Amino acid sequence: MSSNAEHSGVILELRGLRSRIETQRGPVYPVNDVSLECHRGRTLAVVGxxxxxxxxxxxxxxxxxxxGGVIESGEILxxxxxxxxTDKDSRRALRGxxxxMIFQDALAGLNPAFTIGQQIGDVIRxxxxxxxxxxRAQAIETLGLVGIPNPEQRVDAYPHQLSGGMRQRVMIAMGIALRPQVLVADEPTTALDVTVQAQIMELLDSLRTQLGMSLVIxxxxxxxxxxxxEEVAVMYGGRIVERGTVHQVLESSVHPYTQALRNSTPRPDSDAAGLAAIPGQPPSIADVPAGCSFHPRCQVTAGRDDxxxxxxxLRRLTPDGQLTACHHAEEMSLSATRQEMSA
Structure with missing residues (x-):
């Protein structure tokens, strides 16, 4: 391990990652110059x-x-x-x-022809x-760990015999079956009701602490x-547009896209009538605008030549490490400070 990684506690780092997928219309770049860090035992949210x-x-x-997809450039540590x-096998060796990784659609992610015990067991074996x-014994232990009741009996159940919340717990069990150092949860509460969503998120947070993992949401x-x-990376158009601590990004955001996301999200301390939808639609990866990919929807700097x-x-904005990818970050920061002082 490098001395930098030891000092910073970084378990997973991406540097300038750029992916290309060949399509009938030509190459597209769904991931473009992405750099982020996941620290040991901490939770990183990737938002957008x-x-x-x-x-x-x-x-x-x-x-x-x-x-047709390859990583064209960049570094993974x-x-x-x-x-x-450049080697899929090297990257796949990380998996498990x-x-x-927990995928967002539990029903599609589980094979209806096999019991949940068989599927978790296959991952282990x-x-x-x-x-x-x-x-099988390890599968039962893991099912108990994720809160499946009576795991000795449920291990022989088929996916269709479980509720949506239980299926999501099975997906989590598959993700942690080998006790990974990093767990990536891709929209882990999609299609679940609000109560179950809260239970799943509490479970993931508890497992992070109990197993000593890093968690990426x-x-x-x-x-x-x-x-x-604890840390947040905001993505738009295949790029990171803002990075920092949860406080920096949610309370002191500078990038117009991050601010637009905040303004369109209900908050318990704000008037729902004051929510503002973000105009337009996110760009297709096959047709990302030139320049700043957010500029066609930007309500602050739209129309400026740069x-x-x-x-x-993506550059450092503050001494404490907040990063942003906006040509007018200093102007945005000053404006946000003035708004806070007048509030």
Whole structure:
């Protein structure tokens, strides 16, 4: 491990990651110059609207891009060791034992033809080469860990025999079956009712502490971010547009996109009538605008030549490490400070 990783406590680091997918219309770049860090035992939230590149960033990391997809450039470091980004097998070797991933659609992620015990056991045996009996025992233990009642009986259940919340717990069990050092949860509460959503998030947070894992939450829900995350990366158009602590990003955000996300999210201390929808739609990865990809929807700096023509660099804005990719970050920061003082 490098001395920098030891000092900073970084378990997973992406540097300038750029992914390309060949399509009939030509190459598209769902992940473009993405750099982020996941610290040991902490929770990182990756935030943005659908299509912003959140999931694709981690599918790239784990060698799970669709056919025709490759990492074109960049660097992946896990536990201080550089991973060969050009080799799918090297990246896939991270999956399971080093980095677990929970996919957002539990029903689609589970095979209806096999029991949940068989599916968790297959994950275990693929990596550890243990007997079916041992894998079954480990599956039962893991089901108990994620709060499945009567795991000795439920291990033989099929996915359709479980509720949506129980299926999501099974997906979590598959993600932690090998006790990874990092767990990536991709929209883990999609299609669940509010009560079950809260239970699942509390479970993930508890497992992070209990197993000593780092947790990455991919989400568009700023309420989840505020409650569970310590660090936040905001993505738009396949790029990171703002990075910092949860306080910096949610309370002192500078990028117009982050501010627009905040203003469109209900808060218990604000008037719901004051919510503002973000105009327009996120760009398709096949047609990302030139310059700052947010400029066609930006209500602050839209129309300025540099925003339309030059891609802004993610740069340090404050001494305590807040990063932003906005040409007019200083102006935005000053404006936000004035608004806070007049509030």
């Amino acid at each position: 609207e659908s299509g912003s590149g959140k999931s694709m960033t981690f599918l790239s990391t784990l060698g799970l891009l669709p056919a 896990f536990d201080g060791q550089s991973i060969d980004v 034992k080093s980095i677990g 693929h990596h550890d080469k243990v007997s079916r009996k041992v894998a 991919i989400t568009h829900d700023l309420g989840v971010v505020a409650r569970y995350a 925003c339309r023509q030059v891609i802004p660099v």
